[in-house]
Amino acid sequence: MNKQFVIGLLTPALDGYYFGNIIKSLSHYADKEGIKVVVVASTPTYVEGYALDYVDLWVVVMDMTDPQYIKEIKDQGKPIIGINSLQETDYEILIDNEDLIIKAITHLKNHGRNRISYVGTKNYRDGIERLEAFETHSDSNHTYQFFDTYRNNIPMITNEIAQSKEKIDGLICGTDLIAAEIINELKHYNINVPEDIAVISFDDIPVAQSNLHSLSTIHINFYDIGRYIVEAFLYYIENHKFDGKSAYLDAYPVFRSSCGCEWEDGHIGLTNPIETIDYLSNMISRNFVLGQQMQFLNTEELLQLNWLNQTPIRKGLIGLKDDQTIKTHTFETFEEITEKPTEQYFYGKVDVNHFPPKELLFNSTFMKNDNTIIVIPIIQDEHYFGVFGFVGLEDIPTQLMPLHTTYQLANYFGANYLRAQIIERMNTYAQQLEMVTDIIYDGIWEYTDTTKQVTCRGGIVQQFGRSTNYTQVDFIDVLNLIYPNDRDFFLAKLELDRKVTKQVDFEVRLVTSNKQLLWIHIIGQLIYSQGKMVSAVGSIKDITNRKRVEAKIHELAFYDSLTGLANRISFENHLEKVLETAKENNQNLALILCDLDRFKIINDSYGYKVGDHILKTIAERVKPILSHDQFFARFGGDEFVVIMPNIKDNDEAYQLASNIVHLINQPIYDEHRHYQISTSVGISVFPHNCKSDELLVSADIAMYSAKSEGRNRIHIFNDQIKHHNVNQIKLEEQLRHAIEYDELSLHFQPIYFVNSEDIYAVEVLLRWNSREFGQVSPRDFIPLAEETGLIVSIGEWVIYEAIRVMKKWKRQFDLPIKLFINLSSRQINHPNFTRELRRIFDITEIDPRQISFEITESMMIDNFDQGKKILGQLIDMGVKLSLDDFGTGYSSLSSLRHLPFQILKIDKSFIDDLSAVDANVAILKAIIEMAHSLDLLVVAEGIESQEQYDLVASLGVDFIQGYYTTPPLPENKIEEVFRQRTLS
Template identity: 75%
Template sequence: MNKQFVIGLLTPALDGYYFGTIVKGLSNFANKEDIKVVVVNANSHFNETYALDYVDLWVVVMNTISDHYHDQIKQKGKPVIGINTNLKTDYAILIDNEALIIKAVEHLKDHGHKKIGYVGTKKYRDGMERLEAFEKYNQESNTFQFFDTFTNNIPMIAKEIAESEDSINGLICGTDFIAAELINELKNYQIMVPEDIAVMSFDDIPVAQSNLHSLSTVHIKFDDIGRYIVEAFLHYTEHQSFPSDSIYLDAYPVFRSSCGCEWEDETVGLTNPIETIDHLSELISRNFILGQRIQFYNTEELLQLNWLNQTPIRKGLLGLKDNGTFKTNMFETFDVVQEKQTKQTFYGNIHSQAFPPKELLFNHSFMGDENTILVIPIVQEDHYFGMFGFVGTDDIMTQLMPLHTTYQLATYFAAGYLRANITERMNNYSQQLEMVSDIIYDGIWEYTNTNKEIVCRGGIVQHFGERTNYANIDFERIVNIIHPKDREFFIASLALDRRITKQINLEVRVITNNNQLMWIQIVGQFIYVDGKLTKAVGSVKDITNRKKADAKINELAFYDTLTGLANRISFEEQLAKEIEIAKDNDQSIALILCDLDRFKVINDSYGHKVGDHILKTVAARVKPLLAENQFFARFGGDEFVVIMPHINDNQEAYQLASDIVQVINQPIYDEHRHYQISTSVGISIYPENSKATDMLVSADIAMYSAKAEGRNRIHIFNDQIKHHNASQIKLEEQLRHAVEDELSLHFQPIYYVDSEEIYGVEALLRWNSKEFGKVSPRDFIPLAEETGLIVSIGEWVIYEAIRVMKKWQRKYDVPIKMFINLSSRQVNHPNFSRELKRIFDITDIDPRRISFEITESMMIDNFEQGKLILGELIDMGVKLSLDDFGTGYSSLSSLRHLPFQILKIDKSFIDDLSAVDANVAILKAIIEMAHSLNLSVVAEGIERQEQYDLVASLGVDFIQGYYTNPPLPEDKIEKIFQEKTPTKTE
């Protein structure tokens, strides 16, 4: 089985001799096997998961991830390889630390050093094993002393060693980095290496080989890790298990000056010019300058990503959090010499577990010659903004210390992004305050106990007959201005507790002097002294526009703008109310769900204007059929729903549904066209066959049952439909896993009509389920189409058919054609053509040997789109066959506009033929017209001698059917090839 494989690597760092070598080594060896790699710069405190949806193997370096993260990986059922980790994994790449520690200690003792200490940490697997081995080996001599780099830094440890009373004269360091820094720190206490203390360490990184330190160390072949990962994975894919024993890296001691050995200079260290100290300085300088510059960018400048032009990164992805998903852009940068702006393209909103998108990993135009994407979270303090996906490993240094250079880019971006967001929010808040101060008052009012009148100032006064912005108004006049329906509320709101200060905030309608309705907001405070109102002040504001906007928002929220019907939100509220009423009164409710058949085809073919016209027409036709108490809503898309309260029996609901179907089925006219549309209806009844909580689900299941039976039908939900749906769900669940080991291909030969020579074979999909046994294609192919699984299954079929074809080509040298069926979902997938080109490239197959079979219905659904797709296939060089001709509505006149080379006449058409049947004349005409269009003709379903004789006499070119061979598995077809070698070519 051919498959696109992806390995995921979880590592705490990307660069450096250890981590960088693992990243680059895995990338290089995986590339040789056409395996893609996703490297995630993770840490144990961060639980966001990436690429879980599709990664085939995970590799965990050290204790990079939390137990929670590890559990999520295992829940996906994917194997895990561990490198230097304490996590439980399926396979491990190890170092024989105990044997190496023994060699190191014995070597120091050979130099006369008896009091030996260990400097390192036990927070990762190698560190723990080295420490345990060191403790075990030194138990008898009781000379053990451990200095923990996790709790103390190197300067503190150097001080502790210098002040120790044990006179330590030998040290084993967990890594070369520790040893190099410790040697420098010990010099501050006049402790020299190796004269006072001998030192050995692990890793043999370039710094260990320099004249400055000349470390005696253990050389470990980290370069082999990438190869071992790929080899173990290939073994797993073939055997579904790893090799029985974990593998140990090759390692051996190298004795130099730090242990007291004589050491001659050799060509070691940073030999590559790009990995010199000068380059290191430039790298640090580059990141520092970028970090400083980014802190002064605004959000727009940051998101333009032009600052990446200063780095070796040329392609990648940026995903920023957006309501639970990540808004993802593809980008391409250009070096500063070209002076081009970074190019960006919006990819879509995706979940982190699908980041980076698998289809981009296998997209050559995006990845180029690279096979690796580096995923780096964009995190600043407690703020998680999203992630980068950098293509390639050019920014990773393998000979230098782990400086996290690539990780720094994401960190600088996160810091700049956080700062820009805060700055822009502050600026927006400042602007809002200025605007509010300008518009907050349309008027202010004041009442004092001295004049017993309300003084009002502001432009709002003129709406009530005053010529200036100032007026004295008594309370009775104010009450008369208030809209009659709001007066009682207004007066009740002023029924104050006279012992305390009272605040009011009212919204009421008033009548202006020109008899217009105005909404106003009255805000104020009433002040009482000894139970008497002494003063009241406040503001008044015209909120008419806001109220109109609220009304419009309410309309948009609860009503469908196209049809004017209630929308889904209104429907759900109304259904809840009706169910409560039905419960209280022991009544029944019917829910009628209508879904227009093939509406998408019309909408896509003729445009949304036509689609909108049809939806409005359907709404207008159904409305008059409904009683006043029946609720009608557009549920969404091309679905409509009716709630029928307190029905007497199911027949009432069925009758209304029949009336609805009848009016929808009438032709719909639009300008010079008319459209014939039907609807499938599902009905659920409460409480007879649906619970209150799943009425909609039941109606939906019944509706899909009606569609599955042929559309334009009415189904009432019942136990039979329920059980069938449950069976379909279970079948779908099993089908999702079938592609791994339960699907296979059978092959049916297609013969030349005038000989026993094979022209080609048709690949036919079979499913032998562990749970259901042999499942008929008539059952699982429509299910795969409906669920979208046909896309991945179809991809597997193409791969597998080509694999078999190449095998036959090598083994038998047979120049046959391979006929492969395509589905509409598969062909209409946006990546189909691109993926097909890639398959042809990597399999090195001649596309002219492939004939794709397209059904009539696929062409009917969208004729113009079909022409476009067929043209792309022809450009690749493949042959095209029109399958099942005679079962649909294709006409030979339309076929002349399509690039088919072969016409396959369906078995059902052949079955109806007899020597005296009028269909014979029709078939003869079809064959002759097909030949006039330069189409070869295949007669499918030939089962008997008389059928063969008839179609042969009518002039078909090829035959296929049980008369010659049934569909056969791969090994049985090969037996036929051993007997017959096709020699004819087209």
């Protein structure tokens, strides 16, 4: 393959027959295709999203991965394959558990076993499916039993089986390991297998194949999982989708002695038990030596990684957390017999989402013959230190039960790293404490009854005329330092209460040597004996500055510092009071909510200083027209709210709102500039059109309704607005499933060369035929998709689908068809947009020069610098850029000099009602000439008549688009146009 592909595997365990086989088979089959593999040891608690930046396919094993990790993957639009997982994935590799359970039950019944029970757990997908199938297909005349291994251990379950009144004569076990333990435990009760109880289990691991147990079991080809994953991925690369939703592993029963069958094949289990014993002995010995050695290493010695020489690990990376990055070293170890220390090189600081670095993964010098890196977070006692990346699978056993040997290396390191740090901190703690008490402005104190003196040490001592940080004073002198108004409170805190000890924690004021008040915080423990304080110790802290800040905070807590108006907290408190009054006196209460239109554009364009000036001006204008009982507050940002108590009717509220709008609409002057501001207003009235607890929400809904109809309007909340809001919610819910339900489609409208019937390109237009709402206008669902963020996934679907159609046309017509595709601001500002676009171009092998992206003016004005940067990245890919709807936004031709557009599309509204005598003709002609001087091609869109066509053609536009030439057409109709005309 041309592209460097990577598969990521999220797994809760790294070895054992099940997990080990998955990892090794995936590595094996991926290596055949030149694909690299990153195995991440996942945990139920999300730590970091490793390799998210570049992994092309993720595989999730079981359900020990935090859903937040899965969400991170889905947010990037990466496909996910699930193995034995209940997570929502794009493709699943499954086992037909129901069919296998039926075969197991049938076989046991053929042996005359009718009282069959199930032993296992339902904490993973296969376990759930096996139990459900067992419950469905077991004998209804027999009250079967389910023994849950998650709740009870095997000895407890075996005791229940032995004591069961039903005399169970058949068992189906969820795994071979469960079955082997059950058989061993049953011997303690003189219950023999299969004479008394027949047993069938799942997996066919080596322990099932031994003469010791000779288990009848379901053989599952776990090693095929890797092949299934790679085949599904290759199909996805080619077709941009998976071949269906799932695939089933090959599995079949193998009947041996434990069910009563004759087994004549002999021993087919572990081929060499001595090797297994040696492996376990070596592993236990290794871990013991490592544990002994590492607990005596300091931090520096641990980080040298020489202890890895005693492990099978020979190469990898270690990354220690450094703020938002991982400080990464590569390392290579050598067998201990060589006595050669571990070699280590600093690689650099790596973003978490890029660990392990893709460059190393594809570096043949670093990886040698391996294609897999095992990623294990280093976590100990909820401390996250960093991550290991071990190269290769040398430490992954598959013929044994899960031993988590590779995990243990990271755990050993994490535990000893934490221990070493704690010891190092403890070694310096006493010295640091001594230094701190000398230099801090605060202090520590001690009192003893024998001297009746208080000893104080610390910088605070100098506040009382001492030249050093140490002093001893009589208790009575301390009392005289207390501010007179606080002395009774101070003595009350020290009052004897016949306790052995007493904790104190309080704040008082002291009078310093220069007669200033000093707020102090006293914490201490008082020791009493026979009702008398004999000693005490504690700390003293100067909190004067904090008290000043608290006073200032209290002063500002209920007022907006910019406008001087009441703030949101004050508004909510006041609203609660006036609502109670309105309820008690049966009065009407109105809420007027004003939101300034496009205020963010002014802030971003001219700076916050201008924005603050506008907000203060509006507050100063509105305050004088309000009566004393009307409450005016700045609700937050660019929102203002007025509470009108005891109004007669809705008209009274509407009239005040109209007066406010009129004042806001007046020009606001600031030095040599003036600004024109408008506002959208929502009004709610209690109890006329909303409940008391819905007053603010209703005003907010009405305000957004005013904005959606063009801004600078006043809407009073009513049932129609409420119904529209409900419809919008329903519309959003249906839109979320539009791609899934195959409700979206594309229409295409040709763009013609002027004075020619040759087609230059076609614009891609999105259509939605909802199963609930029917044909929904783009004017309704496109803004909704923008607002909810659904436009990102829908926009990606549009690009994929448009390219699919383009490739089809290329095969059918062999013509140079170009596509104009609209982009939204949400798409273009999404952090993964350009990366995802490059991936689309790579896997579809489409020439980016055939694509022109249409971008509106409003998208650029929101964030000019960021927009310019993204447009530059698109140009670097080779696509063309078109400035859409020119004439409706805020940009100018002068700003176009700084933006890499090649095409300018003049908006339809600019051409409507255009005539030869219209003054707009001169403006239009100037725009076209200036665009051409900037080497921009010009498209006149929305042409609906011969008169408009002739006029814009005479003005020198390059291309024509509109219903007059060809309306937007579905795929099959536009193909008829292609057959009739020759494309240029």
